Amino acid sequence: MRFSEVIGQEEAKKRLKGMVADDRLPHAMMLCGPEGSGKMALALAFASYLLCERRSDADDSCGQCRQCAMLRKWAHPDLHFTFPTIKLPSMSPExxxxxxxxxxxxxxLLASGPYFSLNQWMEAIGAENQQAIITAGESDELSRKLSIKSSQGGYKVSLIWLPERMNAECANKLLKLIEEPPSQTVFIMVCEEPDKLLDTIRSRTQRIDIKRIDDASIRQALMERRGLDADTATRIMRIANGSWLKAVGALDADNENEQFLMMFQKLMRLAYSRKVKELKQWSEAMQTMGREKQKRFLAYFLRLVRENFAYNFMQPELNYMTQQEEDFARNFARFVNEKNVLQMNELGNRAIRDISQNANAKIVFFDMAMQMIVLLLAK
Structure with missing residues (x-):
């Protein structure tokens, strides 16, 4: 992984390389930013840069030396990954x-690309409804690995993805490692919710905030990597809102958003027609989704409510919809107006809260559907 493969983020790249050039490399740093901004891609590129034998010959890792050959398979002996895991049924209780x-x-997962989400990782390991965490056993194993001398004679890099998912025992053990780091060890944390970390860990790491990817870089990457024409790339760029994951998701023919759009359309059409029996069946279908997916649908619901309301202003630059979403909005948007948009937004947020608190999903979605009948009458 090279810096040249990271989409946008030129300021962050320059800062990371400047640390090495100025001989001011901190022993622990934390890359913080929203999902899809490329934090992991930057961390992987920086780890490769540190471990490369010939990085001084260019402004990037060379991609050709012995170290880079191992890094292409992510099997470098001095690069140690830490990430959230689950307890498999085959594992012993201890x-x-x-x-x-x-x-x-x-x-x-890394071989498929450095841009991925926690949900994708959970699917890859078959987590289903389990909560992935970083256990105390992980910190013990990391301590053992880092106590061993570098096999290649350079840095030892510990790359920790989502450290906010460490349990308390693991976090306290990691704190001791950071306070007294083994020789030539660099900790790179990739974090989305830094406020969930121990204050003592945050205070001992150098935080680098990663912004959303700029629109121009996403548009360029869509045309170069995905072969899109300029108009389609611009439309997807606006939907992405600085997230490469959202941009890629919008291109996937079988992506989740298409399913969510169908569920949204069905809800609105049935509610408008006051078909209570069919709405009950709709809520039962929603119940079969996992809670995380239900919450993602509700977030999608809130986005489409906003977009349809904005569509009424007839200013294309205000809209961030796919072509399919916009086709539906042409006839539907007039039903989302100043009389009901706030109530619809409140309805979606309340449903997210209830689902998060383990309320019965069938009841939550059926109640939502019934209230939607009343709100659509306020046209």
Whole structure:
């Protein structure tokens, strides 16, 4: 992974390389930013840069030396990955899951590209409804690995993805490692919710905030990497809102958003027609989704409500919809107006809260559907 493969983020790249050039490399740093901004891609590129034998010959890792050959397979002996894991049924009750238990799935995910989400990782390991965490066993294993001398004579890099998912025991053990780091060790944390980390860990790391990817870089990447024409790339760029994951998701013919659009359309059409029996069936279908997917649908619902309301102003630059979403909005947008948009927004947010608190999903969605009948009458 090279810096040249990271989409946008020129300011962050310059800062990371400047640390090495100025001999001011901190022993622990934390890349913080929203999902899809390329934090992991930057971390992987920086790890490759540190471990490359010939980085001084260019403003990037060379991609050709012996170290880079190992890094292409993410099998470098001095690069140690830490990430959230789950307890598999095959594991003994005493076993504390560690990243090495899922090394094959992790490398397979990295091979598909450095832009991925926690949900994609959970699917890769078959997590279903489990909560992925970083256990105390992980910190013990990491301490053991880092105590060993570098096999290649350079840096040892510990790349920790989503450290906010460490349990308390693991976090306290990691804190000791950061306070007294082994020789030539660099910790790179990739974080989305830094406020969930121990204050003492945050205070001992150098934080680098990663912004959303600029629109021009996403548009350029869509044309170069995905072969899109300029108009389609611009439309997808606006939907992406600085997230490469959203941009790629919008291109996927079988992506989740298409399913969500169908569910949104069905809800609105049935509610407008006051078909209570069919709405009950709709709520039962929604119940079959996992809670995380239900929450993602509700976030999608809130976005489409906003977009349809904005569509009424007849200013294309205000809209961030796919072509399919816009085709539906042409006839539907007039039903989302100043009389009901706030109530619809409140309805979606309340449903997210209830689902998050483990309320019965069938009841939550059926109640939402019934209230939508009343709100659509306020046209």
């Amino acid at each position: 076993h504390k899951p560690v990243s090495d238990d899922f090394a094959a799935q992790w490398r397979q």
